[in-house]
Amino acid sequence: MTTVHERVDTFHDNDQKPVGYGRMLRKEDPRFLRGRGRYVDDVQLPGMLHLAILRSPVAHARIVSIDTSAAEASPGVKAVVTGAMLAQQNLAWMPTLSNDVQAVLATDKVRFQGQEVAFVVAEDRYAARDALELIDVEYDVLDPVIDARRALESDAPLIRDDLDGKTNNHCFDWETGDEAATEAVFARADVVVSQDLVYPRVHPAPMETCGAVADYDAVDGKLRLWSTTQAPHAHRTLYAIVAGLPEHKIQVISPDIGGGFGNKVPIYPGYVCAIVASIVTGKPVKWMEDRSENLISTGFARDYIMRGEIAATRDGRILGIRTNVLADHGAFNGTAAPVKYPAGFFGVFTGSYDIEAAYCKMTAVYTNKAPGGVAYACSFRITEAVYLVERIVDCLADELGMDPAELRLKNFIQPEQFPYTTKTGWVYDSGNYEPTMRLAMEMAGYDELRREQAEKRARGELMGIGIAFFTEAVGAGPRKDMDILGLGMADGCELRVHPTGKAVVRLSVQSQGQGHETTFAQIVAEEIGIPPADIEVLHGDTDNTPFGLGTYGSRSTPVSGAAAALVARKVRDKARIIASGMLEVSVADLEWEKGAFHVAGDPGRSVTIQDIALRAHGAGDLPEGIEGGLEAQICYNPSNLTYPHGAYICVVDIDPGTAQVTVRRFIAVDDCGTRINPMIIEGQVHGGLTDGVGMALMEMIAFDEDGNCLGASLMDYLIPTSLEVPDWETGFTVTPSPHHPIGAKGVGESATVGSPPAIVNAVVDALKPFGVRHADMPLTPSRVWDAMRGQARPPI
Amino acid sequence: MQVPAPFEYERATSVDHAISLLERLGGTARLIAGGHSLLPMMKLRLANFDYLIDINDLHGELGYVEAGPDEIRIGALTRHRELLESPVLAAAFPIFADAERVIADPVVRNRGTLGGSLCQADPSEDLSAVCTTLDARCVIRGPGGAERVVSMEDFHVGPYETAVADDEILVEIRLPVRPGCGSAYAKVERRAGDWAVVSAGAAVWLDGGAIVDARVGLAAVGPNTTGIPAISAALRGQEPSESLYEQAGAIAADSCDPVTDQRGSADYKRHLAAELTRRTLRRAVERARS
Numbered sequence A: 001m002t003t004v005h006e007r008v009d010t011f012h013d014n015d016q017k018p019v020g021y022g023r024m025l026r027k028e029d030p031r032f033l034r035g036r037g038r039y040v041d042d043v044q045l046p047g048m049l050h051l052a053i054l055r056s057p058v059a060h061a062r063i064v065s066i067d068t069s070a071a072e073a074s075p076g077v078k079a080v081v082t083g084a085m086l087a088q089q090n091l092a093w094m095p096t097l098s099n100d101v102q103a104v105l106a107t108d109k110v111r112f113q114g115q116e117v118a119f120v121v122a123e124d125r126y127a128a129r130d131a132l133e134l135i136d137v138e139y140d141v142l143d144p145v146i147d148a149r150r151a152l153e154s155d156a157p158l159i160r161d162d163l164d165g166k167t168n169n170h171c172f173d174w175e176t177g178d179e180a181a182t183e184a185v186f187a188r189a190d191v192v193v194s195q196d197l198v199y200p201r202v203h204p205a206p207m208e209t210c211g212a213v214a215d216y217d218a219v220d221g222k223l224r225l226w227s228t229t230q231a232p233h234a235h236r237t238l239y240a241i242v243a244g245l246p247e248h249k250i251q252v253i254s255p256d257i258g259g260g261f262g263n264k265v266p267i268y269p270g271y272v273c274a275i276v277a278s279i280v281t282g283k284p285v286k287w288m289e290d291r292s293e294n295l296i297s298t299g300f301a302r303d304y305i306m307r308g309e310i311a312a313t314r315d316g317r318i319l320g321i322r323t324n325v326l327a328d329h330g331a332f333n334g335t336a337a338p339v340k341y342p343a344g345f346f347g348v349f350t351g352s353y354d355i356e357a358a359y360c361k362m363t364a365v366y367t368n369k370a371p372g373g374v375a376y377a378c379s380f381r382i383t384e385a386v387y388l389v390e391r392i393v394d395c396l397a398d399e400l401g402m403d404p405a406e407l408r409l410k411n412f413i414q415p416e417q418f419p420y421t422t423k424t425g426w427v428y429d430s431g432n433y434e435p436t437m438r439l440a441m442e443m444a445g446y447d448e449l450r451r452e453q454a455e456k457r458a459r460g461e462l463m464g465i466g467i468a469f470f471t472e473a474v475g476a477g478p479r480k481d482m483d484i485l486g487l488g489m490a491d492g493c494e495l496r497v498h499p500t501g502k503a504v505v506r507l508s509v510q511s512q513g514q515g516h517e518t519t520f521a522q523i524v525a526e527e528i529g530i531p532p533a534d535i536e537v538l539h540g541d542t543d544n545t546p547f548g549l550g551t552y553g554s555r556s557t558p559v560s561g562a563a564a565a566l567v568a569r570k571v572r573d574k575a576r577i578i579a580s581g582m583l584e585v586s587v588a589d590l591e592w593e594k595g596a597f598h599v600a601g602d603p604g605r606s607v608t609i610q611d612i613a614l615r616a617h618g619a620g621d622l623p624e625g626i627e628g629g630l631e632a633q634i635c636y637n638p639s640n641l642t643y644p645h646g647a648y649i650c651v652v653d654i655d656p657g658t659a660q661v662t663v664r665r666f667i668a669v670d671d672c673g674t675r676i677n678p679m680i681i682e683g684q685v686h687g688g689l690t691d692g693v694g695m696a697l698m699e700m701i702a703f704d705e706d707g708n709c710l711g712a713s714l715m716d717y718l719i720p721t722s723l724e725v726p727d728w729e730t731g732f733t734v735t736p737s738p739h740h741p742i743g744a745k746g747v748g749e750s751a752t753v754g755s756p757p758a759i760v761n762a763v764v765d766a767l768k769p770f771g772v773r774h775a776d777m778p779l780t781p782s783r784v785w786d787a788m789r790g791q792a793r794p795p796i
Numbered sequence B: 001m002q003v004p005a006p007f008e009y010e011r012a013t014s015v016d017h018a019i020s021l022l023e024r025l026g027g028t029a030r031l032i033a034g035g036h037s038l039l040p041m042m043k044l045r046l047a048n049f050d051y052l053i054d055i056n057d058l059h060g061e062l063g064y065v066e067a068g069p070d071e072i073r074i075g076a077l078t079r080h081r082e083l084l085e086s087p088v089l090a091a092a093f094p095i096f097a098d099a100e101r102v103i104a105d106p107v108v109r110n111r112g113t114l115g116g117s118l119c120q121a122d123p124s125e126d127l128s129a130v131c132t133t134l135d136a137r138c139v140i141r142g143p144g145g146a147e148r149v150v151s152m153e154d155f156h157v158g159p160y161e162t163a164v165a166d167d168e169i170l171v172e173i174r175l176p177v178r179p180g181c182g183s184a185y186a187k188v189e190r191r192a193g194d195w196a197v198v199s200a201g202a203a204v205w206l207d208g209g210a211i212v213d214a215r216v217g218l219a220a221v222g223p224n225t226t227g228i229p230a231i232s233a234a235l236r237g238q239e240p241s242e243s244l245y246e247q248a249g250a251i252a253a254d255s256c257d258p259v260t261d262q263r264g265s266a267d268y269k270r271h272l273a274a275e276l277t278r279r280t281l282r283r284a285v286e287r288a289r290s
């Protein structure tokens, strides 16, 4: 159950309109609810073979030899392939999304536990899996680098000896802001607070693991690849580059996807192996990883070791924020981020506050852990940034003895300051923070909660109230400075209206559960007046959709949503000209009202969009210079990112005897600009808040000192269930984006970004009687108990 | 999809049939009851067996909760859910429902069995702690119908090891019934459905105001679920009181042997052993009194 609070004075929900925005059941749900979804693992092709991957049992070792003879002789086995064999075709290595390289199959060394070493193709997945046990690999085990803090020590084992001239485990350095200016404000500040924080390695753990079916037709040279990808077009181009296949002969199909959260952005070795296997065997080949493979080898998230520092005046005016970050990128830098942004959008660590100076210095290192780096609904590292700023603002409030809500309210960027350029160079498009914050406080009954807390404290009970206020930067991005491996981050959209007035819209982005088939139909409906039910949304098939970079970083609505609105306007412009011919008036004399043009001042003389569609395709003359048909295509290049914001308040209770944390209430007020389908927005928020409970209280991919992954199953890597989360209380304000055609901002990751600091702040607040100022995630009972005894430790 | 190594599979039609198959196939075979412990291990290939002997068709024979004058007898194939919903157990030993509510999830509880739980001998197994607390006797049947009865102390011989031989099957659990009993169970878990960080069961038998006998069983703090005789000795003949629970808790913390792992530090687990001992004893006494 959910309580929804609406701020009616700023926005009217649009339920009443015949078309367009408003609450509407999702068009895709009947398919999912009836078990008719079609996922990669549902693809069955005649003669299809199955692929299984042999993975390294150790974190760091030289491969001495691989004997595949017994596996080759195993019943049902068609091929066994090693890195050495791929190397002959120049396919043993592939580029990562961060311009690094990653082994498809290890040739020289294995560099993390779970790394791909060889694969077997067999008649069924049992035979393939059984044959893996028969491959004999001799490893010369090397010391691993597990603790990122020690990766740059002079005697640390060298991980990336494959890179020419590499002598240490340094991955990259990055900085932003003004170091000297920041130093100056820190020097004159009344109060400086600094705090070490760890955002541990976590995993998106989508319900559907990654997989692919590759079907290469040697006769026409065409490769069809069904794969679990959030970015089918980008993948197609990369396959063309990696495998040297002509791009027009590659069709990537991303069917229904069972959750992505960033996990399905990268190209994994398994996809490439499936392609190679299909080429080698001449048969379609399916590879579906199992749960453990997903958890140990695919894109993890976070793994930032941070020091946050904040400077302020005694009366609570924040002057500057400074941070130093050590980033663990695993064995290969597989981070998905625009090329100029190796640390993603971490630069927004200045948060929602009007400050004088900021500076960040980051060092990224290689370790013997799985690659990845940006995943799990983080908006390109904004999760880490928001956690940092919202945690240290609370530390400052504690130091000043000030209420954390009051401290935030005092320092917000003011509405008239937008567009606001931050001290790290980000241009926040719009925002009106105080009403959002006040609404959250009102919904929470903030003052009453503080009274209750005081009473409980007097009785020895532990109750905490945590606040987080976030600003995100989503919708990457303007092609002038954002690209991934040289591909600009613009998105295409194509709209065709059929003769009977039904329409099909083709997108470059791909839903993994976000409800695109509904939201995009609603966007188009709002613009051209065809009801959403009459608009088919096609996505996920590169042969049938225009080019674009896909769905991640909350970019679908900011980028593709804009494209959908603009392409619909383009069609409407053409419809207007055709209507002027039909009504025999000039275009200037026509007025548009949801679904029809009428003659200004004479509403009786009108033609509907359906009438126009028929005329566009039918007999009879069209106005001079107008072609038949009613369709358009565009490519949208966003002029800026969009900056959604939100105020979250969390209430926790802690059992003083067992140190177990219960999230009693969670109030989430989101401002994502114009709201297209409020039900879908709430769904996104609910999911993200649940993610946040997971990260704050239980999730962590841990390693032992040998580099064994301790989170290789869902019994070990815990994700929350409905029993760990409260009834979410959601509300909203609306501050449209000024540069987005319909004023919408992304919301897909807001709650994942905003909720962890709110929960941690609440737990730390509850532990105040023990003198606790900070405790790192995951706040498991054992770790909370440590904190209660003054022994809070970082998790790594 | 995680896939187990190849195995052959047969459904037993009677207890004796199951035993004769075990006799013939020896250590390469395993009984499968609910399968919720065995199959995950096989899918991860941590355990590989050539033969599985499915005993689920024996539920008619081995699935029951029966109250006798001085003991309650429970068939080894009785499912978690049947234990949770049993009125006999609810009246005599509410510790069962306390524990069952926090074991796994409904899907697992619909299939998983008492016998499988005890035979798995996982140090964190909740029902083992319950049975230890209640001083259960385990009835093991072997070739030729020979039956022997062992205490919980003797039943578990180490982590994942029991007194049940390769050609034997656990058929029944017997719980002695004495007057004035109250019992309770408490578990700390990191998340619903997770295995225990630590859990504790307590049972007390009161006569008038005094404790005639008391037992505490702990899970996840040693190689097997453990009973703590020193607590029984300290509590017998005493009037229940907070200071007595404190004392019992201290004994629990001292007598257990937890290790630090992902679920928590050894110190924390020791602390929980004390805390949960106090809580369950308090609750058990309340129940015995009402």
Ligand SMILES: Cc1cc2nc3c(=O)[nH]c(=O)nc-3n(C[C@H](O)[C@H](O)[C@H](O)COP(=O)(O)OP(=O)(O)OC[C@H]3O[C@@H](n4cnc5c(N)ncnc54)[C@H](O)[C@@H]3O)c2cc1C
Residues within 6 Å of the ligand: B030, B031, B032, B033, B034, B035, B036, B037, B038, B039, B040, B076, B077, B102, B103, B104, B105, B108, B111, B112, B113, B114, B115, B116, B117, B119, B120, B124, B125, B126, B127, B164, B168, B169, B170, B171, B193, B194, B195, B196
């Ligand atoms: C997700 C999940 C969460 C869980 N959480 C918990 C939890 O919180 N607490 C908890 O206590 N348990 C938990 N369990 C375990 C669950 O209770 C199992 O059902 C139980 O441990 C085993 O019962 P089973 O009938 O499924 O046994 P099986 O898996 O069928 O068998 C287990 C072992 O016992 C042997 N065996 C079974 N029956 C007999 C018999 N009659 N005689 C001799 N040997 C026999 C088998 O050969 C096998 O070696 C969880 C399981 C899962 C999958």
